[in-house]
Amino acid sequence: MIGVELRLMLRRRRVWLCWVLLCALPTLVAILLATTRLAPPPGRGGAFLSAVVSNGQIFPAAALALVIPIFLPITVAIVAGDTVAGEASAGTLRYLLVRPVGRVRLLWAKLISVAAFVLLAVLFVTLVSYVVGVLAFGFGPDASIGGAGAIPSLSGVELTPLDVVGRTAATVGYLALCMLALGAVGLFFSTLTDSPLAATLGVLAFVVASAALQPLDAAAAIEPYLPTSHWLAWIDLYRDPILWTNLREGVLVQLGYVVIAFGAAWANFSTKDVTT
Amino acid sequence: MTAARVTRRWVLVAAGTAAVVGAAAITLPASGSDEPAEALRGRVLAGSPPHVGYAESTGRLGLPEIPALERVTALFTGVTQLRAYVAGPDRWRVDELTPAGERDTYRRDGREYLWDFGANQLTTVTGETPVRLPRAADLVPSELAHRLVGLTRADPVTSLEPRRVAGWSAAGFRVTPADPDTTVGRIDVWCDPASGLPLRVEVAARSDDRPLLFTEFLEVALTTPDDRTLTPAVPPGAGSVTAEAADLAGALRQLDAAEPPARLAGRERVPLGSGLPGVGVYGAGVAGFVLVPASRGIADRVIDGAASAGGVTVEVPVGRAARLSTPLLSVVARGGIRRGGVLLAGTVAPEVLEQAVRELPGRRA
Incomplete structure (x- = not known):
């Protein structure tokens, strides 16, 4: 079942289009920065953007910071919103459940396919932006400690290539978890309706509501538990020493959303009347 | 039958949600301390032990942006994320963390070093001036408490209820400035009664009981930071300049x-x-x-x-x-x-x- 869902996901044109568009935005930004050399002034603009012109190897971090607030959540909403509602609207859900496929197993397979989508999305953005960044801005000045390929951390300390690989892998994993939490919410919304568009819009409304509440003083008590509050905590992986406080909280909050949203999807879908 | 199954499943999900939310929201009660407020104040005045921690400071002063002083006013009008590595009064590092980088202040060997990731530059500052502008490092709870309690050592002090800060059971005391001309209504400090390390500081005005400036450790350990952490680095391609603190006097002389x-x-x-x-x-x-x-x-x-x-x-x-x-x-x-x-x-x-x-x-x- 999981293999079938993964193959189905990889065969979908809209999935590939999402990945292409996600990689296109940072590529466009890199081209514009490389041609104009007009990086945002220090402290302004997206994270790492002011530094990429002197070292292209930092560009994956800048690219992730670019796609995280809007573009990545939109693609996750599209894919997750389509998981169950898409089958229902296409009339295939009833036939799928007639086969000896348990509903929980189906939900689990759908969640795994969403997880694969978000992991590949973050990975593609990282790899493509690394290549684009190095082509556009080079490897940066020769490093005295880590040799060629080292990049400066936010704290000024050099990160060796091995360090960079480890921290980037952790970044990819963390962001994939953040997006999986959103995907799980999308999966739940997808069990509530037969319209993939409604489920997608529901996920986007959820993101917008969270982002709107985040800066409010009146919402300070719930701010640490909002899904968007920890999306930028991965930046702490590029400090030296790494600041784990926000990352640890972020992982727990996102896991909480995955468990609760999947539980809600299970509670709703297990006894839902499937007519289409 | 189906309705009952539906209800059972939702009850299970609701219970799981309540368990997750409850686990996140529960904080252990703070245990009391027999230490008198005056003794706690004395401990804070005596200085902080070596520590490493992450703190957040919140300012609600409502100050407008003052030209050329935007960075200073921001310290008192928003949230500042801080990471402190303190080995002693003359060996420490405080990082001001921003979503787009960080600005770190190091003090060692009688000098100060300022690393600014955005500017890609390390500035070595030699010498000292008797007066300077406030900076992020001043808002670390241990530093702010020491400074404010030092300024009000003659003012009356009373005990506060203990509270849990960064997982520590903290004993509190309140200093009420007696001078009728000051706007400061109260300074509340919670510290670890054993070591005297200040963990949370609140400052409120006379006209408004809500704290307008508060800073607290969200995570702290009584460990001595290693020497590598306290050594500023200049990555290749970054600038390195030296400035005399007395340059400020020169600028003023102009x-x-x-x-x-x-x-x-x-x-x-x-x-x-x-x-x-x-x-x-x-x-x-x-x-x-x-x-x-x-x-x-x-x-x-x-x-x-x-x-x-x-x-x-x-x-x-x-x-x-x-x-x-x-x-x-x-x-x-x-x-x-x-x-x-x-x-x-x-x-x-x-x-x-x-x-x-x-x-x-x-x-x-």
């Missing part, structure tokens, strides 16, 4: 400011170790204020922007002046005259600064 009066608004000028031309500190403790010369451009921009920021015009014998006041901090600027621009700021009633600016001699060219 303003050709007059000698500050020996007495302003009924307060004596505090003698400063090494002179900063035109700078004067008046009064003691949290009822003091500072007089700083400013270029005509900066003073005029503050005055011009005061009206839109809720400020009021102050009648002065020479030039023009405006006052910006918040419940905790008052600022008065005088401009409109050549070589006579000044800024006065302090945690005193605005009337005190108004009186001071009226007493300042004019300096027409």
Whole structure:
């Protein structure tokens, strides 16, 4: 079942289009920065953007910071919103459940396919932006400690290539978890309706509501538990020493959303009347 | 039957959600301490043990942006994320963390080093000045508590209920400044009773009981940071410059400011170790204020922007002046005259600064 869902996901044109568009935005930004050399002034603009012109190897971090607030959540909403509602609207859900496929197993397979989508999305953005960044801005000045390929951390300390690989892998994993939490919410919304568009819009409304509440003083008590509050905590992986406080909280909050949203999807879908 | 199954499943999900939310929200109660408030104050005054921690400071002073001082006003009007590595009073590092980078201050071997990721530059600062602008490192709970408690050591102190801060059971005490002219209503400090390490500080105004400035550790350990962490680094491609703290005196000398009066608004000028031309500190403790010369451009921009920021015009014998006041901090600027621009700021009633600016001699060219 999981293999079938993964193959189905990889065969979908809209999935590939999402990945292409996600990689296109940072590529466009890199081209514009490389041609104009007009990086945002220090402290302004997206994270790492002011530094990429002197070292292209930092560009994956800048690219992730670019796609995280809007573009990545939109693609996750599209894919997750389509998981169950898409089958229902296409009339295939009833036939799928007639086969000896348990509903929980189906939900689990759908969640795994969403997880694969978000992991590949973050990975593609990282790899493509690394290549684009190095082509556009080079490897940066020769490093005295880590040799060629080292990049400066936010704290000024050099990160060796091995360090960079480890921290980037952790970044990819963390962001994939953040997006999986959103995907799980999308999966739940997808069990509530037969319209993939409604489920997608529901996920986007959820993101917008969270982002709107985040800066409010009146919402300070719930701010640490909002899904968007920890999306930028991965930046702490590029400090030296790494600041784990926000990352640890972020992982727990996102896991909480995955468990609760999947539980809600299970509670709703297990006894839902499937007519289409 | 189906309805019952549906209900059972949702009850299970609701119970799971409640368990997850409850686990996140539960905080252990803080245990009390028999230590008297005066003794706790003494421990804080004695200094903090080595520690490493992550803290957040929140300022709600409602200050408008003051030209050329935007970074300073931001410290008192928003949230500042801080990471502190303290080995001792002369060996420490404090990072100001921002979503787009960080600004780190190191102190070791009698020097200060400032690393700014955005500017890609390490600045080595040699020497010291008796007066400087507030900076993020001042907002680390251990530093802020030490500074404020030091300024109010003669004021009455009372005990507060213990509270849990960063997982520690913290004993609290409140200092209530006695000077009627200060805007500071209370300074609350919670510290680890065993080590005396301040964990949370709240400052509230007389006119508003809500804390307008509070800072607390969210995570802290009583460990000594290693030497590597306390050593600033300059990555290849980054700039490295050296500046003398006395350069500030040079910049002030350029303003050709007059000698500050020996007495302003009924307060004596505090003698400063090494002179900063035109700078004067008046009064003691949290009822003091500072007089700083400013270029005509900066003073005029503050005055011009005061009206839109809720400020009021102050009648002065020479030039023009405006006052910006918040419940905790008052600022008065005088401009409109050549070589006579000044800024006065302090945690005193605005009337005190108004009186001071009226007493300042004019300096027409």
